[in-house]
Amino acid sequence: MYNMLSTDFYSQPTLELAKSLLGCLLVKETSDGTASGIIVETEAYMGPDDRAAHSFGNRRTKRTEVMFGEPGITYTYSMHTHCLFNVVSGEVGCPEAILIRAVEPIEGIDLMAKRRPKAKKQIQWTSGPGKLTKALGITMSDYGHPLSQSPLWISDGKQISPNLIESGPRIGIQNSGEAVEYPWRFWVKDSKFLSR
Template identity: 75%
Template sequence: MGKICNEPLEKEFYYQPTLELAKALLGCLLIKETPDGISSGFIVETEAYKGPTDRAAHSFNNRRTKRTEIMYGSPGHVYTYSMHTHCLFNVVSGEVDLPEAILIRGVEPYTGQDLMAARRPKAKTERQWTNGPGKLTKALGITMEDYGHALDQPPLWISEGCTIDSNQILSGSRIGIDNSGEAKDYPWRFWIKGNKFVSR
């Protein structure tokens, strides 16, 4: 792996069709700066949600609430939401007024492992720090307060990371959406083949 660039990706990067962006995010570096320091990880698993026509999406049928409002804006912003006791981190995608988003499901730790270990004290292995959407937000220090943040600037941003060959990208059905009719079978989860930080 060559030298990693920590510069935020340009806004234009996010103006891709949602399914393409979900694959393009694989290998990118997700970085969070907090008063404790900086931690980062390579994105290894994503899940696309295609808004109004996707029964599994929060914005299905153009449902517009205080929670989903950020998805109606321009792509490249943070959509966080709470699920049980977890904060989940999404990248807003799609055009303005087309509320789509991509859930980040797994990252491979790159920097700030000491911070991750401290934030995830019950994790038995390094793999368990970040191999799930609720785990990686805790490990990186991403919180509900990051909602609406533009991803091309600190303290939370995405940089280029490393290139992933298309033959290393696998796809399958999304996880935990069993009550979403035919949408539960859409092959809109993408992950890096053989990476141990994929959620399952």
């Protein structure tokens, strides 16, 4: 049985938290069953000073409101037709977040296969932020949900040694000036389930 992460876990500085989340287990319960995956890729967004962040310049909208609150809360938003899942981080009033980019399927394999019928191979089910939400059943209605309680939570999973964590520029943020180069994407070296 996995141990749900305490609210204290989320009070780490955002860049540290983005690395600490690697190896943790993301779990979603639905009426169809439970699906989970080990987090293998994250991307940090550093709020007011980060041109790539939705909250750049302290932009406070209906969409970003949850980012200004407690860390450890779900921030979902839609991009094209996809729902993307983020963990709110940073102190209250400091709107930072971590995008979960990829997970390695663990539980609910049949359920994930059914939810991702066009993906030919298992490595394609959850190898991207829009794919993993479909596979796990995470939706826009999870916005604002505390990650320390069901039906959506994060548990400890497997320990990832620091020498297996790699970092580099974030993906898909071309129009964000100098922020394009920040090495704030983190991943587990040699994982087959990375986004690209």
